[in-house]
Amino acid sequence: MNRQKYSDAKENFLQRRYGVSLGRRYALAAASVVLFSVLGCSQVDSNKSVLAQSSLPQPETPLQKKTVNTDTKIVESSNKFGFKLFSEVLKNDTEKNIFISPSSIAIALAMTYNGASGSTQQAMAKTLELQGMNLPEINSSYAAALNQLLDNSDAKVQLNIANSLWANQDVSFAPDFLKKTQDFYQAKVSNLDFKDAAASSIINNWVKENTKGKITKIVETIEPNKVLFLINAIYFKGSWSNEFDKNQTAEYPFYVKSGEQKQHPMMSQKGDYRYYESEQFQAVSLPYGKDGKVSFYIFLPKQNSSLKAFDQNLNVENWDKWMTQFNEQKGFIRLPRFKTDYDVTLNDALKTLGMEEAFSNKANFSGMGKNFAISQVKHKTFVEVNEEGTEAAAATSVGMVATSLRQEPEPFRMIVDRPFFCAIRDNQTGSILFMGSIIEPQ
Structure with a gap:
């Protein structure tokens, strides 16, 4: 320079x-x-x-x-x-x-x-x-x-x-x-x-x-x-760009890593989302604000997979590839309220x-x-x-x-009731502000 x-x-x-x-x-x-x-x-x-x-x-x-x-x-x-x-x-x-x-x-x-x-x-x-x-x-x-x-x-x-x-x-x-x-x-x-x-x-x-x-x-x-x-x-x-209705929050089972079931407050919502699904996981982007410059990304491993298997494939090359695969799609999401x-x-x-x-x-x-x-x-x-x-x-x-044209897919259902990965990303620059693995919501 x-x-x-x-x-x-x-x-x-x-x-x-x-x-x-x-x-x-x-x-x-x-x-x-x-x-x-x-x-x-x-x-x-x-x-x-x-x-x-x-x-x-x-x-x-x-x-x-x-x-x-x-x-x-x-x-x-x-x-x-x-x-x-x-x-x-x-x-x-x-x-x-x-x-x-x-x-x-x-x-x-x-x-x-x-x-x-x-x-x-x-x-x-x-x-x-x-x-x-x-x-x-x-x-x-x-x-x-x-x-x-x-x-x-x-x-x-x-x-x-x-x-x-x-x-x-x-x-x-x-x-x-x-x-x-x-x-x-x-x-x-x-x-x-x-x-x-x-x-x-x-x-x-x-x-x-x-x-x-x-x-x-x-x-x-x-x-x-x-x-x-x-x-x-x-x-x-x-x-959130589209806040969750508190009246829709209810107790549902969450399956922790051991397979044990525990009741937990889950937020629910229908709408249009940027969504991606592979053989290994479902993923959705939940935007903040009016323009979605920053989003909360959730990657949910499928029932036949696990968070451990997802983590083994988690690197910047795969991340960049996944970011190009999200498309607008109608769907339903149920997400645990957690801290x-x-x-x-x-x-x-x-x-x-x-x-x-x-x-x-x-x-x-x-x-x-x-x-x-x-x-x-x-x-x-x-x-x-x-x-x-x-x-x-x-x-x-x-x-x-x-010292291009495509067939409209069926609405998805994404029930986040088991361990998942999440990230908060600035979509304009691509910078990842936070990332984490949630084994058991508290």
């Missing part, structure tokens, strides 16, 4: 800010937190913090929206990484509901990637599916993709993405790393006295505000070796995917500072689906320590 295109992409992105004031009842919220601390000797100067010296702008008012063309490579890399990560998580959590935010995790790790160098950067590029893209291209592509995600005129479907960087006031960081984080990811940059007991509350309050109260605490205590928190928060709020929460430590999954060096004393984050390494990647989520909409939240903390 030449310098002019690079500058133009930055300028386009800076026309947007991430904060959005929302006011409807049902919401989908996600927060990713990247937590950094020092491994070894960091560059410390209590009087000459690079952050303190930097007077980087902090936009506080919405800027004019501007539509840009998203680089599909960055969406494909984020989705591919998300499916790989989901597959690894499934290996260790086969007996409970799983729900993650691949977009949130990818954005958080993309910001972290700006501080990586050498073989650590190469390993992260492989894991995040960023190979073949240089750093300026990655950053400007993410800026453009985020800009387009946020370009929404539907009052019933609103999306907020916010980033922040909280640094120990006694530690200096590479100014180029800070500036990239702010220029391309519009991060709020702040100095804090990490020795002050109130520091964690300040960070948690920012997360709470930017997830509309869905995530209230991501930092428990700030240990002495912690020097940096890099946080991403995603908040989506929408209601679930989930938490997982992603260290082992990310190491298996190729990021092991980033967790070791061989880690090279010299683009950020001296002797940094990742200690822990923690992910927590919550989701609730009911007659009026969807509400969900996710938090990710990454800790760094010092």
Whole structure:
């Protein structure tokens, strides 16, 4: 990418800010937190913090929206990484509901990637599916993709993405790393006295505000070796394009993984849907808002198959193929009203995917500072689906320590009464905001 295109992409992105004031009842919220601390000797100067010296702008008012063309490579890399990560998580959590935010995790790790160098950067590029893209291209592509995600005129479907960087006031960081984080990811940059007991509350309050109260605490205590928190928060709020009639909700059996039957509140609806059916599963898209820019996708394995068999075929190549197979069709759907929460430590999954060096004393984050390494990647989520909409939240903390014509088909019937896969997808960009396997609705 030449310098002019690079500058133009930055300028386009800076026309947007991430904060959005929302006011409807049902919401989908996600927060990713990247937590950094020092491994070894960091560059410390209590009087000459690079952050303190930097007077980087902090936009506080919405800027004019501007539509840009998203680089599909960055969406494909984020989705591919998300499916790989989901597959690894499934290996260790086969007996409970799983729900993650691949977009949130990818954005958080993309910001972290700006501080990586050498073989650590190469390993992260492989894991995040960023190979073949240089750093300026990655950053400007993410800026453009985020800009387009946020370009929404539907009052019933609103999306907020916010980033922040909280640094120990006694530690200096590479100014180029800070500036990239702010220029391309519009991060709020702040100095804090990490020795002050109130520091964690300040960070948690920012997360709470930017997830509309869905995530209230991501930092428990700030240990002495912690020097940096890099946080991403995603908040989506929408209601169904066609809300479910509460009077149609009734108790029906749901068959859990063991085959045991349990009575559960099920929502029912008839209408025209984007629908796809194969030999292995039924799938339907339930849109939010007036234009269906974002949808809730449900994949229900057939009786002669299973969610495990579906998961084994779940990858970005099949996903992209399936997305082209949906067609308008009349039908009936019965869907459980459910909510679930989930938490997982992603260290082992990310190491298996190729990021092991980033967790070791061989880690090279010299683009950020001296002797940094990742200690822990923690992910927590919550989701609730009911007659009026969807509400969900996710938090990710990454800790760094010092070291044509066709015959009209028959109307379908889709009874979601057994374990199923679901995803929330931005249909305009193709970005998968959330995905999960629901074994037993609670």
